[in-house]
Amino acid sequence: MHDVVVIGSGAGGGTVVKVLTDLGINVTLLEAGPMLNPVKDFKEHVWPYQVDHRGVGPHAEGYFGKSPWGFSYFTAPNGYWNVPGEPYTVAPDSKFRWFRSRIIGGRTNHYGRISLRFSDYDFKPYSFDGLGADWPVSYEEMSPYYDKAEEFIGVTGTKEGLRTAPDGKFLPPVAPRVHETLIQKACQKLNMPCVPSRMAMLTKSVHGRAACHYCGQCGRGCQTASAFSSSQAMIFPAMKTGKLKIITGAMAREMITNDAGQVTAVSYVEKATRTEKQIRCRAAVVAASACESARLLLNSKSTRFPNGLANNSGMVGRNLTDTTGYDLGGFVPALAGLPRHNCDGIDGMHVYIPWWLLDDKKKDFPRGYHIEVGGGFEMPQIGFAHGREGYGSALKSQLREQYGAWVGFSGRGEMIPNASSYCEIDPQTVDQWGIPVLRFHFRWTEHEIKQVRHMHETFTAIIETMGGKVMPKKFSVRGADAVSIGGEIIHEAGTVRMHDDPKQGPLNRWCQGHEVKNLFVADAAPFLGNPDKNVTLSIVALAWRTAEHLAEEMRTGNV
Numbered sequence: 001m002h003d004v005v006v007i008g009s010g011a012g013g014g015t016v017v018k019v020l021t022d023l024g025i026n027v028t029l030l031e032a033g034p035m036l037n038p039v040k041d042f043k044e045h046v047w048p049y050q051v052d053h054r055g056v057g058p059h060a061e062g063y064f065g066k067s068p069w070g071f072s073y074f075t076a077p078n079g080y081w082n083v084p085g086e087p088y089t090v091a092p093d094s095k096f097r098w099f100r101s102r103i104i105g106g107r108t109n110h111y112g113r114i115s116l117r118f119s120d121y122d123f124k125p126y127s128f129d130g131l132g133a134d135w136p137v138s139y140e141e142m143s144p145y146y147d148k149a150e151e152f153i154g155v156t157g158t159k160e161g162l163r164t165a166p167d168g169k170f171l172p173p174v175a176p177r178v179h180e181t182l183i184q185k186a187c188q189k190l191n192m193p194c195v196p197s198r199m200a201m202l203t204k205s206v207h208g209r210a211a212c213h214y215c216g217q218c219g220r221g222c223q224t225a226s227a228f229s230s231s232q233a234m235i236f237p238a239m240k241t242g243k244l245k246i247i248t249g250a251m252a253r254e255m256i257t258n259d260a261g262q263v264t265a266v267s268y269v270e271k272a273t274r275t276e277k278q279i280r281c282r283a284a285v286v287a288a289s290a291c292e293s294a295r296l297l298l299n300s301k302s303t304r305f306p307n308g309l310a311n312n313s314g315m316v317g318r319n320l321t322d323t324t325g326y327d328l329g330g331f332v333p334a335l336a337g338l339p340r341h342n343c344d345g346i347d348g349m350h351v352y353i354p355w356w357l358l359d360d361k362k363k364d365f366p367r368g369y370h371i372e373v374g375g376g377f378e379m380p381q382i383g384f385a386h387g388r389e390g391y392g393s394a395l396k397s398q399l400r401e402q403y404g405a406w407v408g409f410s411g412r413g414e415m416i417p418n419a420s421s422y423c424e425i426d427p428q429t430v431d432q433w434g435i436p437v438l439r440f441h442f443r444w445t446e447h448e449i450k451q452v453r454h455m456h457e458t459f460t461a462i463i464e465t466m467g468g469k470v471m472p473k474k475f476s477v478r479g480a481d482a483v484s485i486g487g488e489i490i491h492e493a494g495t496v497r498m499h500d501d502p503k504q505g506p507l508n509r510w511c512q513g514h515e516v517k518n519l520f521v522a523d524a525a526p527f528l529g530n531p532d533k534n535v536t537l538s539i540v541a542l543a544w545r546t547a548e549h550l551a552e553e554m555r556t557g558n559v
Ligand SMILES: Cc1cc2nc3c(=O)[nH]c(=O)nc-3n(C[C@H](O)[C@H](O)[C@H](O)COP(=O)(O)OP(=O)(O)OC[C@H]3O[C@@H](n4cnc5c(N)ncnc54)[C@H](O)[C@@H]3O)c2cc1C
Pocket: 007, 008, 009, 010, 011, 012, 013, 014, 030, 031, 032, 033, 079, 099, 100, 101, 102, 103, 104, 105, 106, 107, 108, 110, 111, 112, 113, 114, 115, 250, 251, 252, 253, 287, 288, 289, 290, 292, 296, 490, 491, 522, 523, 524, 534, 535, 536, 537, 539
């Protein structure tokens, strides 16, 4: 009998593994993907000219968004929009995209590391404006866990005293670059905050991980572990405690329960042999990512739970949300032809714009969004200068002149949960392991469409205040299609929500099954909303709290 079985090793699973093993509890981790070897798998210092076809594949697949699964020169390994042999389906009237990783550390090997705390009103959205549902936890209860998460993973930032962007335990910020200084000046004129970004990259050494050396390639992985990943920062150290057993290549299929409805074992497919195995446990923590966790519970049917484990409420799979996304770029003549200068830094932005209109009663949509900024002399990505006309030295000098003179703005906004957005088991489709797959239903409402229209106006105003010109991509032409496709911003949440009322949510305030006391969920599935802040810091903070509670339940004999 294993003490605790954790399923999934991403942000949530990695945190639970770290906290429980630190407390001396024996943990067995089931991970569908292989072990990660950063030295071999991460390619952040490999130049495109060092690899065949400059890394875009023999048939230039990379130019068409079709990077091969498992390995790409431009991203960390084993994460992409399609997983071979593991399909999902989308209802005919919906659009949805699902980025998944299959490797130790999950999508934390790939993520952008933007790390923002939720605000006080994000935990009480219904009390704030009558939409959505309040969380059974408050910011005051979560704040100490944000402290622990930030201190451990390392997050840059500055104290700004903004209600929309609560301050945290920050490492020193990274200095703004030339284009970011111009953006800050424009924002000042427009009365908008533009503050140092909050990113999980180390500006000084923390917990034995080296400080960042500013190669700016974090999306491809970080061999020095200066960019946070649960694999390098949590799981590898936990392996040294002697308390962690890892089973890789293990795709959990189903949770097995006894007559009392408690989890007794996890059934999984050992991929290498394609055989079914079972692992008995005292408690199980499901942290396979929000939608995979819902899938696992829905596929775990028994006489006591005919609709799936812990799902007598019928709420598993419901309330699926993602973040809204809208991008706009502009050409800024003041940045054209600048002498080449050091633009190094962490990957992504050094400044960002938190939501600034919380008290505006005139806007026509609820809640808000933050703005992520791009630009500068970054290493050109695949498809750079695609579509530019001309050839020869005239084209070259035009590209040199304009390189670094483009700025980009990405809005990331709150979605209000709605009844039309959910996932369920597709009765007709199974994956290569014979496990029934998810079918997605997804719909943005007028709230999100109006918010995105506001983003367009805001970004236009910033670009024009910088003396620039927006790219010819007008919202009026693109209409409602301008908003990202559901799932595209990769912040899925809400599918196994917590609630004090067991009829409203399968989990209690500790992310523990109301009906199944030895079942815990530790990813974004328990969330009751999806505020404009990127989800991962909150996954870590909530998983930390969940793991401590589980340890206490084990100590007192309740589990
Ligand atoms: C390109 C990119 C950029 C992003 N940028 C940001 C950002 O800037 N800020 C931010 O906050 N978030 C960002 N995200 C999102 C972030 O990566 C996720 O929120 C986070 O990793 C989710 O953690 P998780 O523990 O829920 O799941 P994951 O990290 O997805 O890990 C789940 C793990 O479970 C395993 N698993 C799944 N099913 C099973 C099964 N049945 N059995 C066994 N194992 C299973 C998977 O193999 C995987 O390793 C980004 C994501 C991507 C891909």
